[in-house]
Every structure is written in structure tokens, then in C-alpha cells.
Amino acid sequence: MTPKDETPTAAHLTGLQPSPADANRSDQAAAVLAQEPGEALTTNQGLCISDNQNSLRGGARGPTLLEDHILREKIMHFDHERIPERVVHARGAGAHGYFQVYKPMNHYTKAGFLQDPDVKTPVFVRFSTVVGSRGSADTARDVRGFAVKFYTQEGNFDLVGNNMPVFFIQDAIKFPDLVHAIKPEPHHEIPQASAAHDTFWDFISLMPESAHMIMWVMSDRAIPRSFSMMEGFGVHTFRFINESGKSCFVKFHWKPVLGVHSLVWDEAVKLAGKDPDFNRRDLWEAINRGQYPEWELGVQIVPEEDEHKFNFDLLDATKLIPETLVPVQIIGKLTLNRNPDNFFAETEQVAFHPGHVVPGIDFSNDPLLQGRLFSYLDTQLSRLGSPNFHEIPINRPIAAVSNNQRDGHMRQTIVKGRVSYEPNSLGGGCPMQRPWEQGRFTSYPQPMDGEKLRVRSDSFNDHFSQAALFWRSQSAWEKDHIVSAFCFELGKVEVDAVRERMLSMLDQIDTLLAFRVAEGLGMAVPKTSSGARNVPRTGEPEMDPALSMANTRKDSILGRKIAVLVADHVDKASLAVCKALEAEDAVIKFIAPRLGDIKNSAEEFIKVNHSLPTVGSVMFDAVFIPGGQQSVEALCEDAHAVLFVKEAYKHGKAIAAHHNGAKLIAQAARSAGIESGEFHGPGVITSLSETIDDSFVKNFISAIAMHRCTERPDLDAIVA
Numbered sequence: 001m002t003p004k005d006e007t008p009t010a011a012h013l014t015g016l017q018p019s020p021a022d023a024n025r026s027d028q029a030a031a032v033l034a035q036e037p038g039e040a041l042t043t044n045q046g047l048c049i050s051d052n053q054n055s056l057r058g059g060a061r062g063p064t065l066l067e068d069h070i071l072r073e074k075i076m077h078f079d080h081e082r083i084p085e086r087v088v089h090a091r092g093a094g095a096h097g098y099f100q101v102y103k104p105m106n107h108y109t110k111a112g113f114l115q116d117p118d119v120k121t122p123v124f125v126r127f128s129t130v131v132g133s134r135g136s137a138d139t140a141r142d143v144r145g146f147a148v149k150f151y152t153q154e155g156n157f158d159l160v161g162n163n164m165p166v167f168f169i170q171d172a173i174k175f176p177d178l179v180h181a182i183k184p185e186p187h188h189e190i191p192q193a194s195a196a197h198d199t200f201w202d203f204i205s206l207m208p209e210s211a212h213m214i215m216w217v218m219s220d221r222a223i224p225r226s227f228s229m230m231e232g233f234g235v236h237t238f239r240f241i242n243e244s245g246k247s248c249f250v251k252f253h254w255k256p257v258l259g260v261h262s263l264v265w266d267e268a269v270k271l272a273g274k275d276p277d278f279n280r281r282d283l284w285e286a287i288n289r290g291q292y293p294e295w296e297l298g299v300q301i302v303p304e305e306d307e308h309k310f311n312f313d314l315l316d317a318t319k320l321i322p323e324t325l326v327p328v329q330i331i332g333k334l335t336l337n338r339n340p341d342n343f344f345a346e347t348e349q350v351a352f353h354p355g356h357v358v359p360g361i362d363f364s365n366d367p368l369l370q371g372r373l374f375s376y377l378d379t380q381l382s383r384l385g386s387p388n389f390h391e392i393p394i395n396r397p398i399a400a401v402s403n404n405q406r407d408g409h410m411r412q413t414i415v416k417g418r419v420s421y422e423p424n425s426l427g428g429g430c431p432m433q434r435p436w437e438q439g440r441f442t443s444y445p446q447p448m449d450g451e452k453l454r455v456r457s458d459s460f461n462d463h464f465s466q467a468a469l470f471w472r473s474q475s476a477w478e479k480d481h482i483v484s485a486f487c488f489e490l491g492k493v494e495v496d497a498v499r500e501r502m503l504s505m506l507d508q509i510d511t512l513l514a515f516r517v518a519e520g521l522g523m524a525v526p527k528t529s530s531g532a533r534n535v536p537r538t539g540e541p542e543m544d545p546a547l548s549m550a551n552t553r554k555d556s557i558l559g560r561k562i563a564v565l566v567a568d569h570v571d572k573a574s575l576a577v578c579k580a581l582e583a584e585d586a587v588i589k590f591i592a593p594r595l596g597d598i599k600n601s602a603e604e605f606i607k608v609n610h611s612l613p614t615v616g617s618v619m620f621d622a623v624f625i626p627g628g629q630q631s632v633e634a635l636c637e638d639a640h641a642v643l644f645v646k647e648a649y650k651h652g653k654a655i656a657a658h659h660n661g662a663k664l665i666a667q668a669a670r671s672a673g674i675e676s677g678e679f680h681g682p683g684v685i686t687s688l689s690e691t692i693d694d695s696f697v698k699n700f701i702s703a704i705a706m707h708r709c710t711e712r713p714d715l716d717a718i719v720a
Ligand code: HDE
Pocket: 086, 087, 088, 089, 092, 126, 127, 128, 144, 145, 146, 147, 160, 161, 162, 167, 171, 172, 173, 175, 233, 234, 235, 236, 317, 350, 351, 352, 368, 369, 371, 372, 375, 376, 377, 379, 380
């Protein structure tokens, strides 16, 4: 259905072009699904309304009449505008795009969308935070959802993953407890969108299997700079099955083309106030600019016969397969190139389900995955209010739908004829089942034997080795941030016994980690602790470079936001730097003490994008201060501008100043109490020359691409 060599627009999703599955829907009904606002204002029945300002009254000052069917219809609809938010992952942002495989994957899987590099499979992706409600902030410390719906010719395939490769628990039966523990405490609904409270850490401290996941959540992975700069993981082990029925295990990975980059905690906290939509806005604006976010799809393949070769269980979702043991093969690319037309209709109503698979992809026995297979259908029923949620445009497959399911709330499809059962002869036997050889789905015939038991396999018992592997693999600055995160989170816990249990748990991961956190909390590591396990087990790598963001790619400044601090009479020559950055696809924003236009040294107008009081350096990736005596003097006297530079330095951002622009850096350093009156160290680039030389621009660009300079002196002393 998707034409080759043509970017699919997934037009059926807008309802403008009905999909083949809509063949039996009348044209009129199809037109209702997507519409531009018409010229005439009407009721939901198409009645033209002459007055939308006044309700029907008995006399100009009299009571409103019950007869006012226009008022009642409007208010009734408004009263019911809200649907229940998702019980988890309530806050999200979505986008349309497409996926293309690089080479046929038929050796491993018969999945049709993984065969032809010329085919673009339409997708809809939804990113989310897990804990906060719909109105919470984007930058809360949390796991991010990364859910992809592939509209393939063989039906929808939903890869409903997260930005972390493991999970808190091994068995779905614990999920409601986990979620109850992390959500706001039930007696007073506090705190919102935060794990930093007693009930969460109480649960975690009693749940040793969460040790690995907790390390990820306390790392900066939990505060991504952008959705387009985070990885995605299918988490569970799935199965690929090829044409001849041979199966292998597979783990799915999304690798962002822009590299994996995060915020630092101080930025995340400030952004929650300055721009709570920071990640959502970033995605929306990047797509609008045509800087389409991209990820490569990677797979780790484990042959069936190697299932037991590892010292962890492939079915245990608290474990990853280190990339040093099984490399990730890159097999295709996801591109997001269209923002939704309507948040509610698309991003809110999209319904993902890990059980939506296509022939060639199947489940493993991971007990967490198995529980999810029930949960998602069930939750959509109460969230979307009807078993017909698959008929909502964003959820409709492009593959034809034909079965004998009928009726129910809000049914859209009008199926003709009198046959709604199978087998039948009156309908020519249609719709009829098809065998596997004809490309239909059958479950992988995995042999099963065993007793019916409520037990967990002993192979799930090691909870600390991979937590320690993660810790060992982090760079020094990542370790510092993890320690600070634990100190913050546990510092908010009021019950000593909970903190003590957490210290014991950390001690089993790494003694030094436990010691550093204990020091931050003003406590001692409990003597009862059974001691560190931070020693690689046989066959386990010492480190896995893929686990550290320090090793990510740093070769692009595409989409990086550069704050250019300006005031009247800014030096025109300096502004050539902006052109050079734009040529590398960075986004330039002029920030001045006030909005409106300012004049440069050649008396030309520059439109100011933001006034200093409305933004903060936390909203940008780098700062450029052009020269121009009057401009720089005005900025030096502006406390917002001084704080802007001081914070950017504190957060390790690239800062460049041309000519006398460097005075603002000195002013910021003095205000930070730096005796030398200088900010120095990597990523601070100044040039005294009046002209712009190539090396100045080049150094600035490579400092921005580094994302953050973590090795600056004096950082701890600076209050920002
Ligand atoms: Fe989910 N999860 N989950 N989850 N999950 C939901 O489904 C659930 C888990 C994930 O953007 C809910 O439609 C159980 C792991 C994402 O719409 C619900 C268990 C992973 C999204 C649900 C898990 C995820 C959800 C809530 C333990 C990563 C958002 C609303 C067995 C692999 C999808 C909804 C979107 C959403 C249940 C664990 C990812 C209640 C029972 C592990 C990305 O059905």
C-alpha cells in the first residue's frame, strides 16, 4: 500500500484519504474524521449558528431557557472534553515519520517491513515521562517512554520501549506496587512527578532487583537534553522468526543520530519553572525547522542455542546484554518529519500495545513482558472508553481489517451483509484464516513443560553485578552526578531506616558509592551490609563503553540553541560568527535586555528573539557574546546577563566572546567570586582580534559539539 520511493504521509491517519480498510465507510463519514475549520459555525448536527455569544433567554435580563439546545450541546461536549490520563506515561509528545530498513533482514525475520530498503513504513512515535501527570514538567528525573507504532503492510507493530534498557522489577505482578510507591503519596498527593519521597525509596530499599535500574535513574540519562538525544530500548528479549520458522532472540535499540546527551540536575530544576515544556517544545520546533530527528534501529541477536550462555537470564528485564558481549547491529533508520495536527486526536488518543506484533516478531517468556500483554489492551478500554479504539484514525492500521468483531461503544465501521461469524458458507467463508506459509501470524511453537508454580527461576537471582558494571563504566563526572542524585533523592526521605537500607543496597553495588552517598547524607554505611559485589564475574566485562554518555558521538551541532547576548550598538563584524554557526545547522537566538529591535554598529536593525528576564542560559546549549563597547557595557550592568554567563560556565557550556565581549565573561567571573576575574578552562573561547579568525569559530563549534565541558576549574565554588 505504501508506494515505494515516496515518503508516506500516512494520509489515512488524517482521515482525508480513507485506507482500504475504510472501503465500507461512506465518503461522508470519512470526511468527518479530519477537517479544517469551516467558514460557518455549526452545531455537531451541522446546524448553522447565528449567535455564539448569547444564550437563549426569557427576556434580555431573564433566565436562560432549557430549550437552548445549542447551549446545552456546547456545554455538554465541553463537560466531557477530558478523558482519563494514562495511569503512567501521562505526559507526552508525539510525531509522525517513517522507518526504512538498510538491508533485508530475512536471515533472521520474515517481518515484511524489515526486508526492502526502498520501502518507507509510516510510524507515529510518542515520548513520555512516566510518573508525572499530564500537566507536570518535562524535566523531572524519570524514565522516558519511547513508543513507536509502525503501520506496516502486515498490521501494526508497536515497539513500546523506554530510554533505559532495563526495568525496576522482574515480574509484572509488582508493577502496581512500584507505581503506587513512586506516584504522589495517597494521603496528600505530594510530591508531583518526583521519586524523591519516602514511599518510593521504601519500596526500592526492599526490592533488591531494582538496584540496576536505580543506577540508570540516578544517572543523567533520566534528564535528557532532548528526545532526539536519547536512546530507546525495547527492554525485553523478543524473538525474530524467519521464513523457515527458525527463531533467534533479539533486543531492540534506538541510537540517536545526534548522540546521547543530557541536562545537568541544576538545569533540569530551573527548566521546570522557566520552560516546563522544554523537551516537547524542542521536538516540535526541530520538526518545524526541517531538522528531522533521527535514530538508527539496532538489534542484538542471540541464537536460540546460546540462550543459556550468559551469567544472567535473557528473560530477566533487570538485565541488559552488554554490547561488548553481543554487538548492536544497525539495521535501519527512523525519521520524524511531521508534527501532529491535533494533540488530543493523535498524541493523546494513540494506543500502544506490546502485543501488537507482525509475522516474524514474537514474544519471549520474560514475565514482565507477559504481564504487559494483558495490561495495555485493558488500560485502553478504560482510557479511551470503548473496545473500538482501534478505529480512531491514529490507531488504524494501513493493513486491511476484516473480522467478525461487531458493535460496542462508538463503533465507526459499517460492515455490510448478514454474516458476522466464522466458519460460514453464506459469506463465501470470508473472512477466513490463513496458514503461516501465506504470511499470517502464528505463535512460535516454543516447547513448554513444567509444573504450574508461583516461583521465579534461580537464574534471576543476581541483582548487583550489572548495577556494578554500570557504575564501573561511568566517567568520573557521571559518577559525581549519580552520587549527587542519590544525595538529593535520599536527602528528601524522612525515615532514617529507609535511607539506611538504601545505603546497604548501594554498598552491595560499590563500597565507594555507598560511602560517598552516606557522606552526603551525614550518615554511616550500616555495618550489617553484606559488602560490595563490585567484581566482574566470570565472563563479565570489566566495563561496557556503551553505558557511558562520555563515549557518545559528538560530531554535530545540528539543532543546538545558541544564545547571542546583544544590546544596542553590538559590533556588526562579530555577528559573522552567527552565520558560521547557522551554516552548521545551529539555531541562533538574539537575547537582549528588552524585546523589540536593537541597532548594530552599522545602524542596522536586529530583531530580538527573547528578552533576558524571560529566558535563562539553561534553555540554551552555548553562549556567544559579540563585541561592541556600548553593547557589552550595557550587558555588564544587567544582572540577568551576568547570571546568564555565570550559569552557562557552571553548567559546562561552550562560551565564546569576541573582542571586548570578553568583558562580560570577566564580569561574570568576578560576580562568581573567582579571584583571578577570569573564567577559563575548556570551552571558554575568546579572541581579542577585531576580525573573526577561523580558529575562533572552529574552536567554538567543536566546544558546542562536545555538549558539555565537564573539567572546568572552580565549578564547585560557583553559586549559580
Ligand atoms: Fe508500560 N504501561 N507497563 N512499560 N509503558 C503503559 O499503557 C505496564 C513497562 C511503556 O506513549 C500503560 O497506554 C505494565 C516497561 C511506555 O502511550 C499501561 C508494566 C516498559 C508507555 C502500562 C509496564 C514500558 C507505557 C499506561 C509491567 C518499557 C507509554 C497507559 C509489566 C519496555 C505508551 C497505556 C504511550 C504505558 C503497563 C512496564 C513502556 C498501564 C503492567 C518495562 C513507553 O498499560
